[in-house]
Amino acid sequence: MTAATLPAPARAVGATGTEVGPRRDPRRRWSPTSTLILLVGAAYCLLPVAWVLVASSKSAAELFSTFTFAPSTHLFDNIKTLSAYRGGLYWRWMANTALYAGVGGLASVVVSATAGYGLAKYQFAGRKAIFNVLLAGVLVPGVVLAIPQYLLLAHVGLTNTYWAVLLPSIISPYGIYLARIYAAASVPDDVIEAARTDGASELRIFRSVAVPMMSPGLVTVFLFQFVAIWNNFMLPYIMLGNDRLYPITVGLSGLLNQGASQPAMYTSVVTGALLSIIPLVALFLSLQRYWQVDLAAGAVKE
Amino acid sequence: MTKLTIEVMAPEASSAQVGPRRHVASHRVAPYGFLTPAIVLFIAFLALPIGYSIYLSLHAVKVSGLGLGKGARHEVWAGLANYARSLSDPEFLASVGRVGLYGLLVVPMMLGLALLFALMLDSRRTRARAFSRIAIFLPYAVPAVISSLLWGFLYLPAVSPFYYLFHRAAWDVPNLLSSQLVIFAVANIAVWGGTGFNMIVIYTALKAIPTELYEAAKLDGCSEVAIAWRIKVPIVVPSIIMTFVFSMIATLQVFAEPVTLRPLTNTISTTWTPLMKVYRDAFTRNDIYSAAATSVVIAVATFILSFGFLRLVQSRAFSQEKS
Numbered sequence: 001m002t003a004a005t006l007p008a009p010a011r012a013v014g015a016t017g018t019e020v021g022p023r024r025d026p027r028r029r030w031s032p033t034s035t036l037i038l039l040v041g042a043a044y045c046l047l048p049v050a051w052v053l054v055a056s057s058k059s060a061a062e063l064f065s066t067f068t069f070a071p072s073t074h075l076f077d078n079i080k081t082l083s084a085y086r087g088g089l090y091w092r093w094m095a096n097t098a099l100y101a102g103v104g105g106l107a108s109v110v111v112s113a114t115a116g117y118g119l120a121k122y123q124f125a126g127r128k129a130i131f132n133v134l135l136a137g138v139l140v141p142g143v144v145l146a147i148p149q150y151l152l153l154a155h156v157g158l159t160n161t162y163w164a165v166l167l168p169s170i171i172s173p174y175g176i177y178l179a180r181i182y183a184a185a186s187v188p189d190d191v192i193e194a195a196r197t198d199g200a201s202e203l204r205i206f207r208s209v210a211v212p213m214m215s216p217g218l219v220t221v222f223l224f225q226f227v228a229i230w231n232n233f234m235l236p237y238i239m240l241g242n243d244r245l246y247p248i249t250v251g252l253s254g255l256l257n258q259g260a261s262q263p264a265m266y267t268s269v270v271t272g273a274l275l276s277i278i279p280l281v282a283l284f285l286s287l288q289r290y291w292q293v294d295l296a297a298g299a300v301k302e
Numbered sequence: 303m304t305k306l307t308i309e310v311m312a313p314e315a316s317s318a319q320v321g322p323r324r325h326v327a328s329h330r331v332a333p334y335g336f337l338t339p340a341i342v343l344f345i346a347f348l349a350l351p352i353g354y355s356i357y358l359s360l361h362a363v364k365v366s367g368l369g370l371g372k373g374a375r376h377e378v379w380a381g382l383a384n385y386a387r388s389l390s391d392p393e394f395l396a397s398v399g400r401v402g403l404y405g406l407l408v409v410p411m412m413l414g415l416a417l418l419f420a421l422m423l424d425s426r427r428t429r430a431r432a433f434s435r436i437a438i439f440l441p442y443a444v445p446a447v448i449s450s451l452l453w454g455f456l457y458l459p460a461v462s463p464f465y466y467l468f469h470r471a472a473w474d475v476p477n478l479l480s481s482q483l484v485i486f487a488v489a490n491i492a493v494w495g496g497t498g499f500n501m502i503v504i505y506t507a508l509k510a511i512p513t514e515l516y517e518a519a520k521l522d523g524c525s526e527v528a529i530a531w532r533i534k535v536p537i538v539v540p541s542i543i544m545t546f547v548f549s550m551i552a553t554l555q556v557f558a559e560p561v562t563l564r565p566l567t568n569t570i571s572t573t574w575t576p577l578m579k580v581y582r583d584a585f586t587r588n589d590i591y592s593a594a595a596t597s598v599v600i601a602v603a604t605f606i607l608s609f610g611f612l613r614l615v616q617s618r619a620f621s622q623e624k625s
Binding site (some may be wrong): 141 | 330333336341380422423425433437442446447458461463497519526555558565566583605
């Protein structure tokens with residue numbers, strides 16, 4: 001990797017097309033320019049992550065006094081302090097976030113899969129109209145929704161509860177759009193017809209025939225929605241007043257606010273930020289192959 | 303077409319259900335069953351709130367007497383008064399100007415980098431591709447609040463490695479969180495967080511291009527840069543357009559980054575972006591009516607910008623086809 005950044009004077013950057021003899025395969029020749037550009041981009045993207053790794057090992061005094069990337073030995077003390085904060089409130093935020101993103105993501109997949117399958121595999125009155133209206137939802141900015149959603153949920157007494165964050169997160173026009181594409185592409189009509197001839201009910205055909213065929217695409221729908229809910233800030237920020245219901249984003253933002261008056265809190269904020277990105281980063285690295293998104297065709301390629 | 307289907311459907315549904323007919327009827331009804339959860343949720347959490355927002359934006363509270371006790375405050379029709387107030391509010395106009403500048407900084411920078419990185423990833427002659435792809439995509443896994451928090455600390459002169467180096471070199475560098483520069487500080491966070499996702503979108507489109515399309519050009523002695531610019535980029539233009547539209551919508555709604563940075567600097571006001579103003583009006587000032595009007599204005603502007611852009615791009619694409 002270090003070698004890649006070194007200049008390679010013998011090699012020309014552009015393809016010359018005059019390859020002869022054993023060097024005929026141009027793929028072997030590599031370009032230092034493009035490699036360097038990518039590595040600079042990678043370094044830029046890793047900089048804050050590298051910093052938070054180092055900074056969370058520093059004590060409150062060291063955070064603002066020692067060199068940025070000079071590590072220290074206080075990581076476990078910092079985790080202990082953070083865990084002790086108001087009886088483990090931080091871990092409750094983590095659990096809440098997992099609940100919002102996990103349950104919300106799963107419910108969203110169920111709703112998107114049924115709706116997408118219904119739109120893709122049946123001819124019925126109003127199909128086009130329903131699809132167009134649902135699709136228009138992709139472009140609705142969250143801003144017009146958040147405040148009236150709050151007021152409407154307040155009418156039924158659901159604000160400041162888990163439901164206030166969970167329920168609005170379930171509907172995902174983009175998820176329905178994707179699920180429709182997967183259903184159309186991966187479930188053949190004759191398979192459905194064959195199952196019908198065998199006397200299977202429509203719901204059973206969906207559950208036992210369509211869902212297994214659509215499942216790789218449904219994983220992607222889940223991941224999208226999971227990340228969207230995990231990263232969401234405005235909805236819980238507006239809906240929740242009780243800090244025991246906060247997800248990690250709202251919780252850490254509040255903790256940072258307190259740091260303004262008690263700088264000792266900053267160490268906890270930094271440690272909390274580090275711990276909070278570990279689960280999502282792990283999820284990304286383990287499920288990388290599902291992240292190939294073609295927005296223009298709307299499909300996710302395997 | 304709609305009417306036809308209903309007419310066909312009605313007699314079947316009412317006829318005696320025997321044998322194969324029962325199946326026909328059940329798969330006429332089934333799609334509505336499958337769509338019911340989505341439609342109910344769509345109405346409850348999208349259609350109804352939008353309608354309610356519009357309703358609120360056209361009303362105001364009238365206080366009678368001293369405004370004490372029940373019934374002293376009631377909703378009255380306000381016409382477009384809330385809109386007039388919102389559109390002429392200097393704080394709102396300032397926040398719109400700020401977000402406009404912010405968008406001009408973020409969107410071209412982010413998509414330019416995303417396209418550049420995607421092309422590099424697509425080139426077989428690039429080394430360390432798997433590592434770079436993961437590293438550049440990683441920020442997508444970091445919530446905007448957390449990334450603002452990390453960058454926020456890195457902007458503080460006491461923490462930043464850059465200020466450390468500048469200080470060593472005895473350079474006097476202005477604070478990035480000062481009122482003139484804070485917009486760049488926020489823009490950098492958005493670019494950092496969004497480049498990787500857009501890169502993956504463009505890269506996926508690039509991978510779908512059949513290699514034969516540029517192998518021939520390569521044999522003809524075309525350089526990699528020329529192949530990228532003349533063959534690859536024109537093919538992935540639809541993906542770039544979609545990333546542009548989605549980035550624009552996200553830019554107009556910037557909220558989490560400035561709200562998170564606020565405790566670290568005193569240069570971000572409570573009405574720094576249009577959305578922050580909506581939040582302040584609704585929850586600090588309890589004026590949900592003008593907050594609703596402002597949010598409808600933002601939504602309409604978003605629609606006009608995204609559809610207008612798509613129309614513009616489409617008509618240009620068609621005129622190119624004709625010529």
